[in-house]
Amino acid sequence: EKVALMQAKRKEAGETGAPEKPGKFVLKTGKGTRDYGPAQSALRNSVLQTVTETFNRYGAETIDTPVFELRDVLMGKYGEEGGKLVYDLQDQGGELLSLRYDLTVPFARYLAMNKITNITRYQIAKVYRRDQPVMSRGRYREFYQCDFDIAGQYDLMLPEAECLGIVDELLTKLEIGEFFINLNHRLILEGMFAVSGIPAKDFKTICSSVDKLDKTPWEDVEQEMINEKFLTKEQTGKLGELVRFRELNSDLNNLELLEKMSQLPDLGQNDKFKKGAEELKVLIEYLNVDGVTTVRYEPSLARGLDYYTGAIYEAVAPKALEGTAVENSEDTAGQPVGVGSVAAGGRYDGLVKMFDSKANVPCCGVSFGIERLFAIMEARQKVAIRTTQTEVYVASAQKNLVRDRKKLVKMLRSAGIKTEMALKANPKLLTQFQYAEERRIPLAIVIGEQELKDGVVKLRNVVTRDEQTIKLDQLITAVRDTLAAL
Amino acid sequence: EKVALMQAKRKEAGETGAPEKPGKFVLKTGKGTRDYGPAQSALRNSVLQTVTETFNRYGAETIDTPVFELRDVLMGKYGEEGGKLVYDLQDQGGELLSLRYDLTVPFARYLAMNKITNITRYQIAKVYRRDQPVMSRGRYREFYQCDFDIAGQYDLMLPEAECLGIVDELLTKLEIGEFFINLNHRLILEGMFAVSGIPAKDFKTICSSVDKLDKTPWEDVEQEMINEKFLTKEQTGKLGELVRFRELNSDLNNLELLEKMSQLPDLGQNDKFKKGAEELKVLIEYLNVDGVTTVRYEPSLARGLDYYTGAIYEAVAPKALEGTAVENSEDTAGQPVGVGSVAAGGRYDGLVKMFDSKANVPCCGVSFGIERLFAIMEARQKVAIRTTQTEVYVASAQKNLVRDRKKLVKMLRSAGIKTEMALKANPKLLTQFQYAEERRIPLAIVIGEQELKDGVVKLRNVVTRDEQTIKLDQLITAVRDTLAAL
The missing domain is CATH 3.40.50.800 (Anticodon-binding domain)
Incomplete structure (x- = not known):
């Protein structure tokens, strides 16, 4: 009542709409978000400039899409887990809207809506996920994505070679230390699962187990598949031989690995595997021509398969934080100093069809984990970047x-x-x-x-x-x- | 039921979560928003680069704040009308959030929260208003703002002179044709109202009438004040002589106008007017030193007074679209070819206090109507800008x-x-x-x-x-x- 009275008085006095109790605010940003002051902004802008220059060196255009999309555009695109993390706007009368969760689905919507069949574009923009934030590990609810995608009917593996070339060139340029680009193919995974007797319906859930092999010992992954996903020991035994093929044949190079897998009596006869392996051979040969030496064929790479249809790849920088203050900080003590994936992508030929069943726009692309790259650059920088350009x-x-x-x-x-x-x-x-x-x-x-x-x-x-x-x-x-x- | 069955089947088949009826989507962006394709993006980026270079030439830093703020941060800052236009996020458990409505309030929140008393910063980012969109006039619900602000205890009018220098320099650089920067002062408005017998409580509502004088004849504005805002003919008569002082003395320059107003028996004795006029004289003198010739003292300029406390200014480019295709297009036929305000700003010494009553951080700044500038540049360009940089x-x-x-x-x-x-x-x-x-x-x-x-x-x-x-x-x-x- 007192407040209402004060408000009325204020209104009468022609005052501006000040909060009732100045200073009583909890002054903070929304959970999982943060401000970037001049020092961080200067560093981020300098990294983004390097990214943009690299994209431009590859002849890319850029586009811009709204921060929110009609809710229907996003629904059903990110699996059950992802869908829960979408920020919805309040129904204030009119359309139901949600903040974008990534840049790929809006890109596919843009292509279908504008009947574009052919574009090489990059987009650098923020996306939003109502995830449990882990600020000390750089996991935020608002974060940048940097996507480069090639849409259009092109010849086999030439677009993929461009994407991997960009990853190789940009990560080299940013001097983040040693990195690898793991490479696999959806059809190779499907082939390996088939000869292991794993039904198609289990594809995604078993992929999510297999994909843990970069951090988890095989025995634990196998237990998970047996106990939680009800595979038999026979199934997992066979699958293990295949998905660990690189690990078990560490002396072989990419083409030798594919060759040796192709000679396995069962897998070598599987049509899906054969097609996937043939495609990767073409890609690996192109990468050799391009002098890209950081790519590793890795049959256990199994992520992003909600929409990837062909080659998939992911760059990791296991030692990016070695020797930096972050390595020894309390937040990360005892944890691996690598930063996980710094870029990931693949071919997704079916996404545009989800918006226009008559559209046939094959796509492949790569998304840089730019927030991780920012964190690496911040940790590795010797001298703080200047925050102004004053001369x-x-x-x-x-x-x-x-x-x-x-x-x-x-x-x-x-x-x-x-x-x-x-x-x-x-x-x-x-x-x-x-x-x-x-x-x-x-x-x-x-x-x-x-x-x-x-x-x-x-x-x-x-x-x-x-x-x-x-x-x-x-x-x-x-x-x-x-x-x-x- | 059939749909549910199909869904179940799909799930079983391990398929991705495709929409039930591909192609049945209404493929569009949210109301009042749009995509920017390669041609528009290239043009916009080139304009933004000019903007950024200008800000850098003035020694500014940059910061970044989240796209949404706690709802409490925005509440009560934009008057009754503005408040209705804020986009709220749905309550999904946790905090209540809203999309930012401008960059100024988040900037003030940033200063208060981080106890920063001193910064010259620019920020270029999108803001959101649930306004009635008028696409053909370039009014969208998602649009860029480009803000330059100087926060800190500085000497009289030196920060304002920097802001006006930036406006003059940037608009010249962008070659948008003839432009003017109208200049006024809150205390001059308050003084004019006082000697016209208009009570303080009517300040904002009468300001909104006076501010229409750039587009509406005096007679109509006077009628509005009499019929809708209940002023007497005596009050409006007196006010009219003052707010139209430039119009009625078009042969005088800025300092002469201020001088002549200072010699009016009543206004010249009003303390608020005296203080405002003294301040503007200092500013105008600095602008003369700087060689800025586009500034016009205009006593009828009366906007943004929800939070401006001192000098206010606004740039207009009345002929920016003259001779362009837009001038003759059906959308704008019969309408003035000017584009209204292309930059506006002023001094706001009280905003940071709304977040921290103990903080004393005087601020002044300017916000560029960058969407209008994009539209002008698009209309005036002779040759479309290249969308790639390929050599x-x-x-x-x-x-x-x-x-x-x-x-x-x-x-x-x-x-x-x-x-x-x-x-x-x-x-x-x-x-x-x-x-x-x-x-x-x-x-x-x-x-x-x-x-x-x-x-x-x-x-x-x-x-x-x-x-x-x-x-x-x-x-x-x-x-x-x-x-x-x-």
């Missing part, structure tokens, strides 16, 4: 020179030079120098009454503190030359 | 050269040259040339069996169709030189 700081040695500083700032900015000055009428010289040093602004220009009289300025190297006197009409050239020589 | 297209004249094309592509990309090739094993030469021409890729490299034998390639200017033969080991240099000379 010159204009300072004054005496009072009453604000207009003269402004004139210089204007002159420099007009010449395209990134320039700042103190927004104080009479700042102290020391304070100005300290600011320029803290912000790592490379050059300072100093004026005083004498300089103004003489038509000169002092050009100061902020790091070495060397100063030289420059005539005003030669200032722009001098600044440009000095910046170029730094 | 070289590698083509083959005969069959079975896919591996050789791949090797060349790899070599060029490794040298940082943006390169594409057809993802077909045996594409026709003509098809390859056509693609390069359509995409406006400047150079093509052509190989055939003879070239491979001779260790050379043909380097082709796609526009002129001139070709020269280049030795393979000189290719990178030749490509770089040719690109540089284009």
Whole structure:
């Protein structure tokens, strides 16, 4: 009642709609989300720039889709588990909307809706999942995805080779340390399951067990399949020989592994396996031509099979955090220093059809785990990135020179030079120098009454503190030359 | 029932969760939102790059905040009308969230939450309003905002001069045609209202009438104030003389107008007016030093007063669409070709306090109507912007050269040259040339069996169709030189 009275009074007084009890707010961001301050934003933008440049080097276009989609567009696309994690918007009258869960389904919707049959595009945008957040492990409810996809009718494995080339090139460029790209094929998995006597209906659930082999010993995975998924020891025994083929033949290279598997009496005769293996051979041969040496054929890779129909791949950087502060922090103590998957993708020829049954738009692509890459770059950086790009700081040695500083700032900015000055009428010289040093602004220009009289300025190297006197009409050239020589 | 049965069957068959009736979807984006294809995205990114460069030239940092905020953070910040337009997320257990309505309130929340008293930052991000969309006029429910703000204790009008400098510089750079920046001050409005006998409680509602004067004749505005807001003819008569002071004294410049108003017997003695006018004089003098000539003191500018406390400003580009296709299109026929506000801002010293009553963080800033700027740039562009940055297209004249094309592509990309090739094993030469021409890729490299034998390639200017033969080991240099000379 008191509050209502206060509100009424406020309204009468023409006040703005301030909260009733300022300071009583719990000041926080939504669960699983966070702000990124200048230092984090600068680092993230620099990584994103490298990503964008790489995508551009491969001739990609970019598109943009809304942050929310009609709920029907997302429904039924992410399996039972994924579906539970979709953020719904409140029904405020009108359409039922949900925040996007990834960029792939909106991309397929975009292709079907606009009847596009042919595009190589990237998209960098945030997606939303009502997952249990683990901030210390970098798992958030709002996070960036960076997707590169090739849609269209192309020849066998040429699009896949482009995707894997991008992964190889970008991860090399980012200097995240040693990495591998595991490669498999849906048809190879289906073939291995078939000759192991595992029914098609169990495909996805057994895949999710097999996929744990990168972190879990075979014995535990086998127990799970027997106890929880009711396979027989015979089934798991056979399956184990196949999905562990790389592990059990670690001396063989990719083509030799495929060759040896092809010679197994049962698997070698399975049509699905044969087709999958033939396709991967073509891809591996292209990758050899491209000089991509980080790809490993790995028959236990078994993820993303909700919609992948052909080749699947996933990049891992097991030692990316080795030797960094993160490795030894309490949050991660005793945990592996790898960061799991940093990129994953594959061929998905059926997704566009889900929106338009007459559309035939084969697609393959790759999504970078950019948040993990940010975390790796942050952990590995030796010197914090600058948060501004300012090149010159204009300072004054005496009072009453604000207009003269402004004139210089204007002159420099007009010449395209990134320039700042103190927004104080009479700042102290020391304070100005300290600011320029803290912000790592490379050059300072100093004026005083004498300089103004003489038509000169002092050009100061902020790091070495060397100063030289420059005539005003030669200032722009001098600044440009000095910046170029730094 | 049939559907349920089908679903069950599907599940059994291990199929993915396809929609029951593919093709039966209404394929659309949410009301008031749209996709941006490659052409629009390329244009928008190029505009955003100019914006970012300008912000960087002024020494700004950037931050990032989540797309949704706790509902309490947004509540009570946008007046009654604005509040209705906030998108709420569904209560799915846990916190109540809403999509951000602008970037200013999240910025204030960020400052208060992190106890930041001092930052010059820009933020470019999308905001959400459940408004009635008018697509043909560019009014959407999801749209970008580009905000530049200076928070901190600085000296009088120096931050405002930076904000207006950015507006002037960016709008000049974007070449949107003639523009003006209208300038006013909250205290001047309050002073004018006071000497017109208008009670403080009517401040906001009368402001919203006065603010219509840029589009509506005085007589109509006066009638609205009398009939709907119950002012007397005496009150409106007095107010009209003051808010139309520029219109009625069109021969005077900014300082002369302020001077003449200061000499009015009643207004000149009003303390609020005096303070506001003194402040604007300082600002106008700084702008003269900076050579900013587009600012007009306009006593009828009266918007954004939910939170502005000092100077307010707004840029308009009345002729931005003149002579463009948009001017003559059916959608806009008979309507003014101007696009209204393209940037607006002001000083808001009280907003951070709404989150932390002990915080004293004066702020001023400007928000660019970037969607309008996109529309202007789109309408004014003579040649569509390229959607890719590809510099070289590698083509083959005969069959079975896919591996050789791949090797060349790899070599060029490794040298940082943006390169594409057809993802077909045996594409026709003509098809390859056509693609390069359509995409406006400047150079093509052509190989055939003879070239491979001779260790050379043909380097082709796609526009002129001139070709020269280049030795393979000189290719990178030749490509770089040719690109540089284009």
